[in-house]
Amino acid sequence: MTDPLPEPALPVGVGPWEGEWPDDPRYDRELLAAGDTRNVVDAYRYWTMEAIVADLDEHRHPFHVAIENWQHDMNIGSIVRSANAFLAAEVHIIGKRRWNRRGAMVTDRYQHVRHHEDVEAFAAWAAEAELPIIAIDNVPGSVALDRADLPERCALLFGQEGPGLSPAAVAAASGVVEITQYGSTRSINASAAAAVVMYEWCRRYAG
Structure with a gap:
């Protein structure tokens, strides 16, 4: 019996922002352009690291x-x-x-x-x-x-x-x-x- 074929790798995160970019200083322009593959919850997608830390600090x-x-x-x-x-x-x-x-x-x-x-x-x-x-x-x-x-x-x-x-x-x-x-x-x-x-x-x- 042969080993089953490996499962295809699932995409991690999200790709480049689709549509008009948000006018919000919390968003990272490079991530909006290239996509966000970081290990963060969806609510923080495309945010800068500094913005995420600041929001976490409030809670x-x-x-x-x-x-x-x-x-x-x-x-x-x-x-x-x-x-x-x-x-x-x-x-x-x-x-x-x-x-x-x-x-x-x-x-x-x-x-x-x-x-x-x-x-x-x-x-x-x-x-x-x-x-x-x-x-x-x-x-x-x-x-x-x-x-x-x-x-x-x-x-x-x-x-x-x-x-x-x-x-x-x-x-x-x-x-x-x-x-x-x-x-x-x-x-x-x-x-x-x-x-x-x-x-x-x-x-x-x-x-």
């Missing part, structure tokens, strides 16, 4: 996402992508300044990203911003996500794939939340866990 949710970055975890890019999808206020990279952007799929261009040298610096920033830190890890004393107090204004703190959060990160948090699991694995993928928690926040508050 961002009041939760922040923080990620410890000690081992150049490849999940960080995927977490940034989810933060963009769930419209987080900002993403905070704690530790190494450089992080693998491949998983972000360019969404970091539309998402505010801030760097902190260590957990202590991040905790000081959160205290100044009056944001409680909610650590996400399945450690002793953690509370199941569906029963946990998840403040509307907060910073959700995620650890590295494998080791999870550092002791300093857990100590800096005002609460520790875990995702209930039912199988044999000790933990789920870090980027998957981040998406689950962000979705739960949106389910409670985003309407």
